[in-house]
Amino acid sequence: MIDIVIFGAPGAGKGTQAKLLAEKYDFLHISTGDLLRQEVELGTPMGQRAQAIMNRGDLVGDDIVVPLLDRALQKRSTAPNPDSLIDPWDRERHGAPHRPEGSIIDGFPRTVSQAQTLEFMFRKLQRRIDLVVAIDVPRDELVRRIHERAAISGRADDTEEVIRHRLDLYDEQTKPVLDYYRVSGLLMTVDGSEQIADTNYRIGLAIEARMK
Numbered sequence: 001m002i003d004i005v006i007f008g009a010p011g012a013g014k015g016t017q018a019k020l021l022a023e024k025y026d027f028l029h030i031s032t033g034d035l036l037r038q039e040v041e042l043g044t045p046m047g048q049r050a051q052a053i054m055n056r057g058d059l060v061g062d063d064i065v066v067p068l069l070d071r072a073l074q075k076r077s078t079a080p081n082p083d084s085l086i087d088p089w090d091r092e093r094h095g096a097p098h099r100p101e102g103s104i105i106d107g108f109p110r111t112v113s114q115a116q117t118l119e120f121m122f123r124k125l126q127r128r129i130d131l132v133v134a135i136d137v138p139r140d141e142l143v144r145r146i147h148e149r150a151a152i153s154g155r156a157d158d159t160e161e162v163i164r165h166r167l168d169l170y171d172e173q174t175k176p177v178l179d180y181y182r183v184s185g186l187l188m189t190v191d192g193s194e195q196i197a198d199t200n201y202r203i204g205l206a207i208e209a210r211m212k
């Protein structure tokens with residue numbers, strides 16, 4: 001069982017990498033951006049409050065994000081133990097809930113205060129973060145990628161002005177989280193400026209080293 005935080009600026013490829021890793025290692029993928037977008041789509045009170053903030057590229061308040069993350073983490077902790085003698089296919093056929101091998105959190109923490117909250121949440125669940133993978137990509141490349149994504153994503157926060165604002169917020173509020181994890185010895189930085197598969201390979205090596 002391993003709990004990983006995947007970290008990076010908007011456009012660094014956190015979501016893409018988290019999805020690939022979740023499939024490869026059978027991890028539960030928890031993306032706070034996806035959780036928020038889901039609430040917006042469902043039109044829940046939380047979603048209604050979050051929508052305008054997200055469209056501006058600002059950070060949604062902890063009073064909204066933290067309960068969403070908490071709910072997702074609880075789900076992972078309360079899943080029943082699998083019978084390791086039954087292969088996953090059989091388990092699904094017999095209707096037993098599947099328990100993932102670990103979790104990968106993407107989009108949280110985005111501030112030092114969120115990092116402290118996450119630690120507290122994990123402690124409550126008698127778990128701890130095992131590894132923080134930071135995907136490092138130069139700003140020019142981030143801007144290029146977000147523009148490219150904007151053409152297909154239809155995301156309201158992928159416009160020129162909002163993109164710049166999101167990157168500035170990342171520099172001001174999110175980057176300091178790196179130091180927080182560096183000090184605790186959990187941080188592993190990976191070059192994310194190459195192809196998706198290259199980055200994925202590098203992160204895989206880090207995860208496997210930590211899983212041993």
Ligand code: ADP
Pocket residue numbers: 009010011014032033034036053054055057058059060061065106107108109110114157166
């Ligand atoms: P990106 O990494 O490209 O910004 P995400 O899907 O991670 O995309 O996040 C989209 C938006 O959702 C953010 O700009 C922010 O408004 C909101 N959001 C996601 N995670 C958090 C968080 N941990 N705290 C506050 N707001 C968040």
